[in-house]
Amino acid sequence: MIDETPSALNTGEPLNLGASGGAVTLVEGSTFCLSDRLGDIEQGTPYGLFYRDARVLSRWELRLDGQRPEPLSVLSPEAFIARFILRRPPRAGAADSTVLIVRERLVADGLRETVTVENLGRETTAVDLQLHVDADFADLFAVKEGRSGNGRAEVVVADVELLLNDRSDRTRGLAVSSSETPAVLPGSLSWRVVVPAGGRWQTEIVAQPSMGTQPIHSLGRPGEQYEFSEPSRKIAAWRDTATKITAGNLQLAGVLERTESDLGALQIHDDNRGGRPFVAAGAPWFMTLFGRDSLLTAWMALPLDVGLAVGTMQQLAEMQGQRVNPMTEEEPGRIMHEMRRGPASGAVLGGETYYGTVDATPLFVMLLAQARRWGADADAVHALLPAADAALAWIADYGDRDGDGFVEYRRATDRGLINQGWKDSFDGINDAAGRLPEAPIALCEVQGYVFAALQARAELAEEFGDGATAGYLRDRAAELRTKFAEAFWLPEKGWFAVALDGNKRRLDALTSNIGHCLWSGIVTDEHAATVIARLSSADMDTGFGLRTLASSMGAYNPMSYHNGSVWPHDTAIAVAGLLRYRHIPGAIELATRLADGLLDAAVAFGGRLPELFCGFPRTRFSAPVPYPTSCSPQAWASAAPLLLVRSFLGLDPDVPRRTLTVLPHLPVRWGRMELTDLRLGGAVIDLAVEGDRVTASNLPDDWRLITH
Numbered sequence: 001m002i003d004e005t006p007s008a009l010n011t012g013e014p015l016n017l018g019a020s021g022g023a024v025t026l027v028e029g030s031t032f033c034l035s036d037r038l039g040d041i042e043q044g045t046p047y048g049l050f051y052r053d054a055r056v057l058s059r060w061e062l063r064l065d066g067q068r069p070e071p072l073s074v075l076s077p078e079a080f081i082a083r084f085i086l087r088r089p090p091r092a093g094a095a096d097s098t099v100l101i102v103r104e105r106l107v108a109d110g111l112r113e114t115v116t117v118e119n120l121g122r123e124t125t126a127v128d129l130q131l132h133v134d135a136d137f138a139d140l141f142a143v144k145e146g147r148s149g150n151g152r153a154e155v156v157v158a159d160v161e162l163l164l165n166d167r168s169d170r171t172r173g174l175a176v177s178s179s180e181t182p183a184v185l186p187g188s189l190s191w192r193v194v195v196p197a198g199g200r201w202q203t204e205i206v207a208q209p210s211m212g213t214q215p216i217h218s219l220g221r222p223g224e225q226y227e228f229s230e231p232s233r234k235i236a237a238w239r240d241t242a243t244k245i246t247a248g249n250l251q252l253a254g255v256l257e258r259t260e261s262d263l264g265a266l267q268i269h270d271d272n273r274g275g276r277p278f279v280a281a282g283a284p285w286f287m288t289l290f291g292r293d294s295l296l297t298a299w300m301a302l303p304l305d306v307g308l309a310v311g312t313m314q315q316l317a318e319m320q321g322q323r324v325n326p327m328t329e330e331e332p333g334r335i336m337h338e339m340r341r342g343p344a345s346g347a348v349l350g351g352e353t354y355y356g357t358v359d360a361t362p363l364f365v366m367l368l369a370q371a372r373r374w375g376a377d378a379d380a381v382h383a384l385l386p387a388a389d390a391a392l393a394w395i396a397d398y399g400d401r402d403g404d405g406f407v408e409y410r411r412a413t414d415r416g417l418i419n420q421g422w423k424d425s426f427d428g429i430n431d432a433a434g435r436l437p438e439a440p441i442a443l444c445e446v447q448g449y450v451f452a453a454l455q456a457r458a459e460l461a462e463e464f465g466d467g468a469t470a471g472y473l474r475d476r477a478a479e480l481r482t483k484f485a486e487a488f489w490l491p492e493k494g495w496f497a498v499a500l501d502g503n504k505r506r507l508d509a510l511t512s513n514i515g516h517c518l519w520s521g522i523v524t525d526e527h528a529a530t531v532i533a534r535l536s537s538a539d540m541d542t543g544f545g546l547r548t549l550a551s552s553m554g555a556y557n558p559m560s561y562h563n564g565s566v567w568p569h570d571t572a573i574a575v576a577g578l579l580r581y582r583h584i585p586g587a588i589e590l591a592t593r594l595a596d597g598l599l600d601a602a603v604a605f606g607g608r609l610p611e612l613f614c615g616f617p618r619t620r621f622s623a624p625v626p627y628p629t630s631c632s633p634q635a636w637a638s639a640a641p642l643l644l645v646r647s648f649l650g651l652d653p654d655v656p657r658r659t660l661t662v663l664p665h666l667p668v669r670w671g672r673m674e675l676t677d678l679r680l681g682g683a684v685i686d687l688a689v690e691g692d693r694v695t696a697s698n699l700p701d702d703w704r705l706i707t708h
Helices: 139-145 230-241 250-265 291-300 305-318 347-350 362-372 379-399 442-465 467-489 515-522 523-536 568-580 587-604 634-649
Strands: 024-028 031-037 048-051 056-058 060-063 070-078 081-087 099-108 110-119 125-134 152-158 161-165 172-178 182-185 189-196 200-212 244-247 266-271 274-283 287-288 650-655 659-662 673-680 683-690 693-697 705-706
Touching: 024 070, 024 099, 024 568, 031 099, 048 060, 048 099, 048 110, 056 139, 056 200, 070 230, 081 152, 081 161, 081 287, 099 230, 110 125, 110 189, 125 161, 125 200, 139 274, 139 442, 139 467, 161 200, 161 568, 172 250, 172 266, 200 693, 230 250, 244 274, 244 467, 250 587, 250 634, 266 305, 266 650, 274 634, 287 291, 287 305, 287 568, 291 305, 291 659, 305 379, 362 379, 362 442, 362 650, 379 442, 379 705, 442 515, 467 693, 515 523, 523 568, 568 587, 568 634, 587 705, 634 705, 659 693
Parallel strands: 659 705
Antiparallel strands: 024 031, 031 048, 048 056, 060 125, 070 081, 081 099, 099 110, 110 200, 125 189, 152 161, 161 172, 172 200, 182 189, 244 673, 266 274, 274 287, 650 659, 673 683, 683 693
């Protein structure tokens, strides 16, 4: 994802949202809300309600008798619901307060908030409530980079409703209304209420965005319980169709439950295409389709729902590059990096869609074959084969810029991302001394993705009766594997170069990228044992996961974005790679240690893994140290526990060939694992694993279960 990059895509440092506990993030589809722990959105902060990549609420502050209420607690049972529990500040000379305020907030295509004032005292009390409201309609990029300015909405009082309109773009607006009639002034709604002893007063406030002539969608029926809201119904439907994964370990069970909830909330449904689902990259700044992030998340989520992968690929295929456009870095066959719909998207991205990524294109082909193995409809997969072939053509014609057999990147203009792999900060790729390379840059993990993509397309060719193409692609993959070992291996160090620079110099930093090479299978057994030993070192293993960069490297900084931090998805991919090489001594032991560390980190973060956290060793700080601008929930971090489960189960279905492989190496602390209603094509299977004992119920007679 775009972050900390001094290109035109991000010209300033991300703002600190108080990752240590100051911010509350709610998300549903492409809408999200950031507030403080009172529920307030204060002006001059990066907080707000964001709809279609624009901030439609920049102020939403509740005052009680002219004062800020005192916070007691925040509860968030789902990613799109929060209950802010507050009290009236004690009056002078009193130790306690008798007035409770509860703000129950739902985020969907707008915001609905029920404010309840409860009098717990023995006397009737009078309360003055005031809600201050404003909007600046600032572009999400501007807010993220701290340059949103002091834009104010055009405010209209329409009887008992407050209307806010964007002064610069008349197509955007917001309407605020209340179920209990307020006194409305420009910028505020207020109520004077009398609450008897033991009584309560309540109002429901709705903030509904609008776009041009687009009708305003209702956020639900007045008084509707939040549990029966549209987002709640949507996530209930997701849970009904998704595989249910349970663990004997209560901590892991809680993490998996949060994973399911967050992935459900991060889904976006394309109503123009029958509600086709795809997953947004993460809150707060990446609530949109991302090539790399959405593909990897869908891969990790295959044990829950193969439909998410199919929808994501269909969406990306429709947006696949068709022409050469340096401004957006579009090229024929290239899978896009990022889509935005904010008011400044054209100025920042060169258009609504930006293509500057080097790895999404091979990942697309890899996922297509995986989705088919997990039961994606054969016709749907076959319809996506032209997109896969166009992706492979991009790899050969545009990805390999100099004909050396490796895929490289160099941004097309000074506006694009300098680094176009997953470590896309400007200084995310460097050598052991910390020096930055000259482009074009060939990343080690990208060559692994290309290797896996060639094999994936070969597997699909074989299924659909094209043996000649399958053989040709496998030969290309074998040739790439050999060339990769020759060009990237550093025999004097015992690991692969993170990249080759524009002069084909090996960048010799020890990084987590080599874990991705294990995951793709491009590493030979000859080198795997040494790689595993390097990843096992204290330089790499923090005790809570793998560092992105070893602590012995010149650019190491445990508080950086990509140079020593821990990214849960990155560690989970490395674990999957280690278990691919489970026959190599030390692989299972390291995988187990890393998974235990990630689980402990998840527990420390309240059951939800963030996008990243600082890479300090566990021996120094007993809990993981948050990274200030980390996204949470973030799609591939949320999905990382699913990849861990799949990998330790050794779960590898093959629907076309009617086989289910389960080769478990579960960590002892996990206890019994169960997958209920695992949908594999037309089969619905219940799977239970305890130790090395595997039980598969409802397995069709024509299927074969492989457990050793």
